[in-house]
Amino acid sequence: MCRIGAIKSLNYVHPSRALQLMNSQQKGHDNSGFAMVMQDLGGIFADYKDLPTLSLACTDEGLKIAEGILGAAGFKQVFEWIPETNRMPGLDIKAMPNYVFRTFDYPETYAKSPAKEKEELLTATRLKLRAAMERGETGFAYSFWPDVITLKEIGDPRDIGTFFGLWDENDRFTAKVITAQCRQNTNYAIVRYAAHPFFLQGYTTLANGENTFYQKNKEFQASLNPAYIGFESDSQCFLYTLHYMHRELGWPLSYYKHIITPLPFEEVQKREDREQLSAIRQSLAHLEINGPNTIIGALPDHTLFVCCDAKKLRPIVVGHTKEMVAFSSEVCGINEIMPDRDWETDIYPNEREIVVIDNTLEVQRWKQ
Amino acid sequence: METVKINDLACNDLPWKVIYDTTRCTLCGSCVAACTFGAIKPRIERRRKAFSDTETPEPKISFKAVPVITQLNVLKHYCRGCGVCERVCPNSAIRSERNPDSRFNVVYQTATASGPKRGGRNNLENQARTLDTLRVGRISQMTDPSLDAQRHTFDCLAPLGRILPADRLPFTVGPDGKLVPTGHTPPTSWIYPVIIGDMSIGALSWRMWEAVAMAVAYLNEECGLPVRMCSGEGGMPVKLLTSKYLKYTILQIASGHFGWNRIIKAMPKMIEDPAGVLIKIGQGAKPGDGGLLMAAKVASHIQAIRGVPKADLLSPPNHQGLYSIEESVQKMFLSMNAAFKFRVPVAIKVAASATSVSVFNNLVRDPYNIVGGFFMDGIDGGTGAAHDISLDHTGHPIVSKLRDCYLAAVAQGRQGQIPLWAAGGLGKTGNLAADAFKMICLGANGVFTGKLILQMAGCLGNEHSRCNACNTGLCPAGITTQEPTLVRRLNPDRVAENIVNYFLGMDQELRKLMAPIGNSALPVGRSDCLVSTDKAVADRLQVQYVC
Numbered sequence: 030m031c032r033i034g035a036i037k038s039l040n041y042v043h044p045s046r047a048l049q050l051m052n053s054q055q056k057g058h059d060n061s062g063f064a065m066v067m068q069d070l071g072g073i074f075a076d077y078k079d080l081p082t083l084s085l086a087c088t089d090e091g092l093k094i095a096e097g098i099l100g101a102a103g104f105k106q107v108f109e110w111i112p113e114t115n116r117m118p119g120l121d122i123k124a125m126p127n128y129v130f131r132t133f134d135y136p137e138t139y140a141k142s143p144a145k146e147k148e149e150l151l152t153a154t155r156l157k158l159r160a161a162m163e164r165g166e167t168g169f170a171y172s173f174w175p176d177v178i179t180l181k182e183i184g185d186p187r188d189i190g191t192f193f194g195l196w197d198e199n200d201r202f203t204a205k206v207i208t209a210q211c212r213q214n215t216n217y218a219i220v221r222y223a224a225h226p227f228f229l230q231g232y233t234t235l236a237n238g239e240n241t242f243y244q245k246n247k248e249f250q251a252s253l254n255p256a257y258i259g260f261e262s263d264s265q266c267f268l269y270t271l272h273y274m275h276r277e278l279g280w281p282l283s284y285y286k287h288i289i290t291p292l293p294f295e296e297v298q299k300r301e302d303r304e305q306l307s308a309i310r311q312s313l314a315h316l317e318i319n320g321p322n323t324i325i326g327a328l329p330d331h332t333l334f335v336c337c338d339a340k341k342l343r344p345i346v347v348g349h350t351k352e353m354v355a356f357s358s359e360v361c362g363i364n365e366i367m368p369d370r371d372w373e374t375d376i377y378p379n380e381r382e383i384v385v386i387d388n389t390l391e392v393q394r395w396k397q
Numbered sequence: 398m399e400t401v402k403i404n405d406l407a408c409n410d411l412p413w414k415v416i417y418d419t420t421r422c423t424l425c426g427s428c429v430a431a432c433t434f435g436a437i438k439p440r441i442e443r444r445r446k447a448f449s450d451t452e453t454p455e456p457k458i459s460f461k462a463v464p465v466i467t468q469l470n471v472l473k474h475y476c477r478g479c480g481v482c483e484r485v486c487p488n489s490a491i492r493s494e495r496n497p498d499s500r501f502n503v504v505y506q507t508a509t510a511s512g513p514k515r516g517g518r519n520n521l522e523n524q525a526r527t528l529d530t531l532r533v534g535r536i537s538q539m540t541d542p543s544l545d546a547q548r549h550t551f552d553c554l555a556p557l558g559r560i561l562p563a564d565r566l567p568f569t570v571g572p573d574g575k576l577v578p579t580g581h582t583p584p585t586s587w588i589y590p591v592i593i594g595d596m597s598i599g600a601l602s603w604r605m606w607e608a609v610a611m612a613v614a615y616l617n618e619e620c621g622l623p624v625r626m627c628s629g630e631g632g633m634p635v636k637l638l639t640s641k642y643l644k645y646t647i648l649q650i651a652s653g654h655f656g657w658n659r660i661i662k663a664m665p666k667m668i669e670d671p672a673g674v675l676i677k678i679g680q681g682a683k684p685g686d687g688g689l690l691m692a693a694k695v696a697s698h699i700q701a702i703r704g705v706p707k708a709d710l711l712s713p714p715n716h717q718g719l720y721s722i723e724e725s726v727q728k729m730f731l732s733m734n735a736a737f738k739f740r741v742p743v744a745i746k747v748a749a750s751a752t753s754v755s756v757f758n759n760l761v762r763d764p765y766n767i768v769g770g771f772f773m774d775g776i777d778g779g780t781g782a783a784h785d786i787s788l789d790h791t792g793h794p795i796v797s798k799l800r801d802c803y804l805a806a807v808a809q810g811r812q813g814q815i816p817l818w819a820a821g822g823l824g825k826t827g828n829l830a831a832d833a834f835k836m837i838c839l840g841a842n843g844v845f846t847g848k849l850i851l852q853m854a855g856c857l858g859n860e861h862s863r864c865n866a867c868n869t870g871l872c873p874a875g876i877t878t879q880e881p882t883l884v885r886r887l888n889p890d891r892v893a894e895n896i897v898n899y900f901l902g903m904d905q906e907l908r909k910l911m912a913p914i915g916n917s918a919l920p921v922g923r924s925d926c927l928v929s930t931d932k933a934v935a936d937r938l939q940v941q942y943v944c
């Protein structure tokens with residue numbers, strides 16, 4: 030099984046904490062990959078919060094392609110961070126030649142454009158990059174968005190950490206929200222894009238489990254939005270559902286659970302909002318999930334949440350202190366990074382609730 | 398010796414031969430009385446016997462007149478092989494046997510200048526069906542655990558009614574962060590995914606109708622299964638229209654508009670809305686032909702309900718005066734919706750044919766949000782009495798047509814917006830749960846069935862053209878007849894009990910199929926959990942091929 034975890038903190042946190050959170054659960058995954066998304070960045074990226082950063086893993090040829098596309102679109106590079114990779118022998122990692130984290134200023138023609146237009150430009154550019162580098166696998170464009178960095182690689186998570194120098198805590202490379210996964214590759218070929226977390230326009234999700242309704246979800250989502258592509262993992266569907274509901278439909282987060290795990294008809298009938306709930310269930314029947322899953326998600330405003338499928342067959346635990354909240358597939362992960370917390374206040378979310386952490390770290394439990 | 402009249406009919410020309418054993422027969426007369434087709438009659442035969450009554454043989458001959466039962470070699474009275482004679486005979490002295498050398502199709506037509514007309518099943522599709530090459534293949538194990546069919550709860554309901562895409566739902570976000578409805582959405586009800594298909598009150602006997610209505614009420618009120626039945630073309634008795642049971646019935650308006658006058662007139666007296674309205678284009682399963690109610694079955698109460706004289710009644714093959722999809726949507730849908738003040742879902746039913754996908758595509762784009770369901774009937778469907786030629790040779794099999802419609806909806810991202818209901822030979826092997834489940838995985842929201850309901854009632858017909866005389870008004874089981882003496886053979890309580898029990902069993906079987914794939918809601922469109930052992934079928938339906 031994949032192991033998943035997330036940290037949300039009042040202060041900036043280094044990814045080594047996320048690595049520790051995940052590493053302690055190493056018996057529960059097969060060391061086939063590690064991925065993380067960092068949002069609300071600190072350190073060297075703190076001054077560029079409004080400008081988009083591209084996260085790319087590529088060959089030299091891929092880099093040329095990407096530079097060509099970005100240049101032609103009029104993006105101007107303002108900052109670059111190249112992780113000091115440790116290419117020592119014996120590490121279990123299928124590294125790409127280049128890892129590129131570059132921050133850009135928008136093309137001049139977009140100087141006065143509203144936020145929405147800029148966002149569409151970023152998404153379209155990322156899709157273009159992805160398509161162009163797909164031939165011959167010259168590169169992988171994971172995210173292109175303000176205040177976000179995505180890192181994914183194939184191999185043993187510990188070695189990936191060593192490779193990127195992520196074990197050494199410092200204050201140059203930090204974020205307030207970090208979501209991470211150590212994966213277990215079962216039914217899919219090992220594809221870089223397939224690793225969670227998935228990111229789209231400020232929304233992040235990661236999951237462990239299996240999406241039984243993958244076929245239905247995918248068939249439905251594929252026509253909803255041109256950015257709903259890939260589907261390399263059955264869990265990618267959860268991101269698109271979140272994005273569609275929250276951004277496209279403009280519905281509050283609390284309805285996410287009603288879409289993916291609708292209440293039984295009988296229960297809906299007893300509720301005051303039965304009209305809304307029935308309509309949602311009818312219209313979005315193809316976004317329902319039925320498989321065993323725990324889903325962690327983050328919204329563009331950095332709200333972090335976790336929920337489970339209606340059978341709640343995948344475990345998750347929420348631990349918190351005044352300064353930090355962590356989600357983890359196994360409690361040993363939280364013990365590792367927050368040994369002094371009051372573990373009696375740990376939350377084991379149930380199948381009918383969403384546990385939500387806002388930016389003040391208030392922990393809320395929303396009943397479906 | 399008589400001269401051979403070679404063109405005379407012999408029993409060997411008929412599809413069934415009656416086998417009779419004089420030595421066992423006590424001449425009680427039961428079989429002759431029971432045969433509704435008059436295929437057998439008593440007769441006197443002159444028998445010659447050689448005997449000897451002395452110690453040394455001195456053969457003598459005696460002639461005796463013996464009463465026997467014989468088969469009539471008269472076209473009008475050909476034996477249907479229903480086997481009622483065998484059922485009533487106390488001594489097993491009589492039975493019917495299939496005649497593989499029958500010349501029936503030829504002699505019938507040469508004698509009557511018309512093809513045989515039948516109700517019931519077609520004769521050709523006796524080999525393995527497409528659905529039988531499909532298996533539920535995704536049996537979850539460790540990564541995706543199955544459910545426990547007994548312990549878990551399942552949501553076995555399907556929608557009937559127009560479903561708006563989410564971005565057109567009339568919602569705004571209220572001050573408390575809740576969605577608030579701001580407008581009207583089309584009526585939708587969630588019902589059991591197996592509907593009792595549209596068999597008209599002229600086609601079925603009143604007892605049969607009563608039995609079905611009783612079973613449906615029991616299933617709804619006592620068993621918690623919201624099963625709906627559909628009236629066929631031809632209206633309903635006013636008593637039912639104005640009863641509280643109307644809410645379990647989908648009213649059909651078909652191309653002949655039979656009975657609608659009465660329905661419209663009964664409207665002010667209705668205490669419940671019907672479960673839906675189904676507009677049927679032509680005969681349900683046979684594109685381009687009409688259903689046939691023979692004069693023999695147009696009894697006086699049928700005349701009253703339909704408002705017609707005693708004559709052969711053909712539902713026209715299409716709605717006279719509606720020659721385009723646009724027209725049908727505008728005229729009928731708007732008027733039918735308006736009649737019930739937009740409270741009742743209105744669906745359309747067509748025969749599976751080359752163009753059914755185009756029709757569906759058009760409806761999916763219906764700007765009025767008014768098409769509440771797309772019902773499609775395949776070649777194996779239709780109990781309606783019909784000419785053999787239509788039964789055997791018109792129409793499309795349902796499976797690939799359903800799949801095509803679903804995939805057309807997928808291509809437009811509109812799956813589920815017009816619920817798909819499919820039928821036509823489902824439950825032919827007796828197992829409706831498996832067929833329904835597979836159809837749902839292929840994209841149906843639900844299925845409907847008619848003939849299987851007749852089987853539950855004790856119909857004697859089968860797929861090899863046994864009995865299948867529903868058109869004659871002589872149904873030996875009292876199911877499809879209006880002859881008072883024959884109708885009395887049917888015990889409506891028993892029939893209702895059979896239907897209820899079948900549905901309860903089927904419901905359990907549905908769960909048994911949902912559990913292993915780990916689904917607690919109907920697996921609409923989950924083609925990934927099917928596999929096919931036939932490469933051609935797998936490719937055509939886009940499911941996994943296994944061998």
Ligand code: SF4
Pocket residue numbers: 413415431432433434435436437475476477478479480481482483492493
């Ligand atoms: S099988 Fe049916 S139709 Fe034939 S003789 Fe017997 S009762 Fe009559």
Ligand code: SF4
Pocket residue numbers: 479516517851855856857858859863864865866867868871872873874875876877
């Ligand atoms: S028993 Fe009645 S319903 Fe069945 S095939 Fe014969 S006539 Fe038709």
